[in-house]
Amino acid sequence: MNQIVLPVVLPLLAAFLMQPLARVSGLLARVLGPLVLGLSALILVRLWLDFGEAPFTVAIGGFAPPLGIVFYADHLALMFALAVPVFTLLFWPGLGEGELDPDRRARRDALVLLLAASCTGLALSGDLFNIYVFYELAAVATFGLATLTGTARSQVATVRYLLISAFGSALALVGISILYMLTGTLNLGHLAQLAPHTLQGPLGLASFALMLIGFGVKAELFPLNAWVPEVYATAPARVSALLAGLVSKLAVLVVVRLLVLVFHQPEPAQLLMVLGLLSILTGELAAWRAKDFPRMIAFSSIGQLGIVFIAFSISGDAGLLAGIAVALHHLIVKSALFGLAARWNGSLDALAGAARRAPLAAGLYVLFALSLIGVPPLPGFWAKLLVLVGLAQGGSTLQLFALISVLLVTAVEASYLFRVAVRLYGQSDSPPAPPARWDLGAAAALGAVLIGVTLTTAPVADHLRNVAHQAGNAALYVDTVFPKTVAQKD
Amino acid sequence: MIEFSPMISVEGVIYAGAIGLVAIGALGLVLCSHLFRMLLALEIAESGANLLLVLTGFRGDSVAPIIGYGPAGAPMVDPLPQVLVLTAIVIGVGVQAMAASMLIRIYRTYGTLEMAELRRRMELDTAAAAGIPAPTSAQAPAGGRPLPPVPAFRPTHAARVRES
Amino acid sequence: MRNIASLMFTGGLVFLLLVIGAQLAFGHPGMQVGAEYLRVAGPELGAANLVTAILAGYRGFDTLGELSILFAAATAASLVLGHRRSDARRDPTGGLILRAGVELLFPLLVVVGVFVVLHGHLTPGGGFQGGVVLAAAFFLVMLVDPARGLNHALIGWIEGLAGAAYILIGIWALVAKGDFLAVMLPTGVMGNILSAGTLPLLSVSIGLKVGSELAGLMANLSDAEARDQ
Numbered sequence: 001m002n003q004i005v006l007p008v009v010l011p012l013l014a015a016f017l018m019q020p021l022a023r024v025s026g027l028l029a030r031v032l033g034p035l036v037l038g039l040s041a042l043i044l045v046r047l048w049l050d051f052g053e054a055p056f057t058v059a060i061g062g063f064a065p066p067l068g069i070v071f072y073a074d075h076l077a078l079m080f081a082l083a084v085p086v087f088t089l090l091f092w093p094g095l096g097e098g099e100l101d102p103d104r105r106a107r108r109d110a111l112v113l114l115l116a117a118s119c120t121g122l123a124l125s126g127d128l129f130n131i132y133v134f135y136e137l138a139a140v141a142t143f144g145l146a147t148l149t150g151t152a153r154s155q156v157a158t159v160r161y162l163l164i165s166a167f168g169s170a171l172a173l174v175g176i177s178i179l180y181m182l183t184g185t186l187n188l189g190h191l192a193q194l195a196p197h198t199l200q201g202p203l204g205l206a207s208f209a210l211m212l213i214g215f216g217v218k219a220e221l222f223p224l225n226a227w228v229p230e231v232y233a234t235a236p237a238r239v240s241a242l243l244a245g246l247v248s249k250l251a252v253l254v255v256v257r258l259l260v261l262v263f264h265q266p267e268p269a270q271l272l273m274v275l276g277l278l279s280i281l282t283g284e285l286a287a288w289r290a291k292d293f294p295r296m297i298a299f300s301s302i303g304q305l306g307i308v309f310i311a312f313s314i315s316g317d318a319g320l321l322a323g324i325a326v327a328l329h330h331l332i333v334k335s336a337l338f339g340l341a342a343r344w345n346g347s348l349d350a351l352a353g354a355a356r357r358a359p360l361a362a363g364l365y366v367l368f369a370l371s372l373i374g375v376p377p378l379p380g381f382w383a384k385l386l387v388l389v390g391l392a393q394g395g396s397t398l399q400l401f402a403l404i405s406v407l408l409v410t411a412v413e414a415s416y417l418f419r420v421a422v423r424l425y426g427q428s429d430s431p432p433a434p435p436a437r438w439d440l441g442a443a444a445a446l447g448a449v450l451i452g453v454t455l456t457t458a459p460v461a462d463h464l465r466n467v468a469h470q471a472g473n474a475a476l477y478v479d480t481v482f483p484k485t486v487a488q489k490d
Numbered sequence: 491m492i493e494f495s496p497m498i499s500v501e502g503v504i505y506a507g508a509i510g511l512v513a514i515g516a517l518g519l520v521l522c523s524h525l526f527r528m529l530l531a532l533e534i535a536e537s538g539a540n541l542l543l544v545l546t547g548f549r550g551d552s553v554a555p556i557i558g559y560g561p562a563g564a565p566m567v568d569p570l571p572q573v574l575v576l577t578a579i580v581i582g583v584g585v586q587a588m589a590a591s592m593l594i595r596i597y598r599t600y601g602t603l604e605m606a607e608l609r610r611r612m613e614l615d616t617a618a619a620a621g622i623p624a625p626t627s628a629q630a631p632a633g634g635r636p637l638p639p640v641p642a643f644r645p646t647h648a649a650r651v652r653e654s
Numbered sequence: 655m656r657n658i659a660s661l662m663f664t665g666g667l668v669f670l671l672l673v674i675g676a677q678l679a680f681g682h683p684g685m686q687v688g689a690e691y692l693r694v695a696g697p698e699l700g701a702a703n704l705v706t707a708i709l710a711g712y713r714g715f716d717t718l719g720e721l722s723i724l725f726a727a728a729t730a731a732s733l734v735l736g737h738r739r740s741d742a743r744r745d746p747t748g749g750l751i752l753r754a755g756v757e758l759l760f761p762l763l764v765v766v767g768v769f770v771v772l773h774g775h776l777t778p779g780g781g782f783q784g785g786v787v788l789a790a791a792f793f794l795v796m797l798v799d800p801a802r803g804l805n806h807a808l809i810g811w812i813e814g815l816a817g818a819a820y821i822l823i824g825i826w827a828l829v830a831k832g833d834f835l836a837v838m839l840p841t842g843v844m845g846n847i848l849s850a851g852t853l854p855l856l857s858v859s860i861g862l863k864v865g866s867e868l869a870g871l872m873a874n875l876s877d878a879e880a881r882d883q
Contacts, residue, residue: 005834012722016817019810060715062833066687069715107729114726133719136581140723144730152599153615155592156608166532166585173539181546181678184686206674233616292620346621501680513668520660550681555704557696568688569704577720584727587871591731594878
């Protein structure tokens with residue numbers, strides 16, 4: 001069980017050695033990245049298959065918590081940890097379109113491996129400062145990857161993203177200081193034990209708000225998402241797919257762990273609900289007005305993440321289940337859409353007639369659009385239904401307002417998504433280039449997963465219910481971390 | 491607890507200083523339009539946050555957490571915030587180095603570091619790359635209608651007199 | 655108008671934070687975990703400098719993440735800056751004072767850097783601090799003679815191997831003891847250079863990695879031209 005560290009450590013090792021190895025053997029450097037990611041995926045799959053019902057912890061270095069750092073693995077953590085190498089492989093920037101300069105190629109691969117390692121660490125870590133360090137690593141890796149095209153406009157967009165992100169991290173550090181001052185520990189399990197006595201007042205709330213500003217930048221929370229449209233419009237499409245799909249979900253996961261384990265008061269949830277509402281309204285309306293395809297799905301991504309936050313702000317297992325469902329659905333659909341947008345990155349008018357040259361891609365787009373809007377029996381419908389039911393059962397005015405907003409916003413989504421679909425199947429003399437083979441392959445694979453989930457909705461829903469129940473059980477978390485401090489060695 | 495007066499203590503001053511630094515950084519980021527000044531404001535904010543973090547471990551009348559440094563049995567300050575700040579400072583250095591390199595490249599291409607001008611140029615370039623009309627009205631006035639023809643310049647009688 | 659609104663908003667925020675913070679007991683920390691560290695870190699790891707004991711021992715994984723962040727930043731910076739054109743104008747070489755000063759300072763800085771790295775577990779210091787001093791030493795040489803560039807291939811190898819050494823020590827612990835980054839090698843007598851298990855080795859690898867990385871980063875930055883010539 002201690003090999004759960006390897007999916008984080010092996011990509012780091014490969015990244016460190018990537019550049020010197022590229023000078024020795026170009027072929028080895030090209031193959032090393034996907035190889036290491038495949039190995040990580042295999043380790044995680046084996047751990048998942050061996051996983052019983054009880055979560056386990058691994059104390060890194062053999063130092064028992066709260067002195068050392070623990071990795072906590074329950075269903076939710078393993079699910080997202082497994083998603084990281086899988087999606088990084090699917091959207092590996094080295095496939096198809098390649099850099100010609102081996103030096104640049106090695107550096108790009110190293111940055112992608114660092115991103116994968118940090119995202120896996122974010123999913124598994126059980127220590128607050130360790131989460132902060134991995135979050136920063138993910139941030140720096142994405143800064144480097146977002147400027148991959150080398151154009152000056154991508155650098156301006158990335159500098160703006162960097163300034164917002166780094167300032168958010170400074171505020172998160174202030175929040176962590178306040179938290180440490182109040183409780184004296186950084187281990188999430190220990191914090192869960194101490195929270196009811198120490199974090200109840202306005203001080204606890206202030207520290208949550210500050211940390212939310214820090215972690216909310218990547219989770220595209222309003223008002224910290226000013227960087228989103230520009231970066232997604234200027235970064236390479238595969239990088240945007242990883243950013244919008246993978247990294248944002250892991251940032252949301254961090255916020256959810258904080259909410260479930262440490263901050264039990266109603267105010268943080270209300271704050272999340274309000275910010276989620278603002279995200280939905282601003283995001284979807286901006287998507288309706290967008291003029292090019294990448295920006296349209298970038299704004300739509302803001303809107304969907306707003307729905308995720310609203311879902312997680314509903315208390316209890318119902319909220320967790322709804323949030324996890326929407327988050328997973330968004331992960332699959334949005335990554336695939338960005339994959340399709342690699343070649344379709346012109347204006348929306350230029351997309352006319354694309355279905356003629358790329359019928360599979362256009363069909364996939366329609367499938368994803370229907371699922372995003374929430375047409376039964378696709379998974380998007382079930383996910384949105386869970387959110388609406390949770391909001392209706394809540395009953396407070398704010399939640400009813402959120403319910404109406406989600407319904408309104410669904411109508412707006414339908415409008416702009418269908419606008420594009422109509423144009424795709426329209427007539428044109430100069431249809432755009434079809435998506436590249438690898439992008440199309442990744443999108444098709446994700447489309448197949450979507451259809452597979454549609455056909456097996458009941459077992460998937462049961463499994464997710466299990467996952468949500470386990471994730472929401474703070475007492476189970478504390479009992480697993482203390483006193484079972486060192487995992488059994490196989 | 492070392493006190494300068496009954497009301498002001500060392501940790502109170504440092505706390506106010508740390509919060510003040512973060513506030514100066516925040517103001518700088520919002521008010522400045524020059525990218526390099528925004529980067530400096532970010533550095534100030536990060537220094538403030540680091541200072542606050544190291545303050546959480548401070549104990550008056552304690553020695554550094556090194557065995558053999560002070561008299562045996564003397565209380566030591568909390569070592570954990572110092573470790574955290576070490577990490578945070580290095581992270582800050584990395585981010586600032588990256589930002590500086592991006593600023594160099596931006597200046598090389600666009601020739602300016604003013605944020606407003608850079609955003610305008612970025613929007614124009616992005617729109618041009620995507621093949622859509624630019625979002626600012628100066629490039630696409632009145633919904634795409636062509637501008638009225640500018641009358642040819644006819645020098646006035648006074649100007650003609652001046653020239654001769 | 656925007657200035658006044660921002661000033662008022664930030665002023666309000668600062669006032670709020672100050673009022674909130676006045677309730678925090680600075681100067682009398684709770685020290686839940688801190689007291690435990692002070693009690694057990696010395697005997698368990700054998701390092702006199704408890705900060706290094708935590709940095710490379712208890713929270714060695716955080717330090718690995720930190721090394722990766724610095725590596726990611728240096729890699730991204732070199733991706734952004736690209737190669738230098740061979741016909742570009744170079745900065746002028748340093749003057750007499752700088753050259754004479756560097757001749758004196760360079761060996762001193764290297765010695766101090768190596769000392770700080772090696773004594774990380776005994777006196778204040780460690781891999782990061784010593785590595786930065788080493789990088790500063792090489793940067794002074796770059797300032798004196800900008801035309802003599804740094805050997806980027808060598809820097810790449812030192813950087814990569816030092817970082818790999820840190821992880822490989824951890825994997826050795828994983829294979830031998832079952833825990834990644836557990837402390838191997840005997841703890842020895844506190845106060846000796848060869849004490850505290852693998853902590854000095856980790857400090858050396860951190861120092862080499864940080865030093866070479868920052869030197870390469872500064873070489874990249876100084877090579878980059880400000881304007882297209």
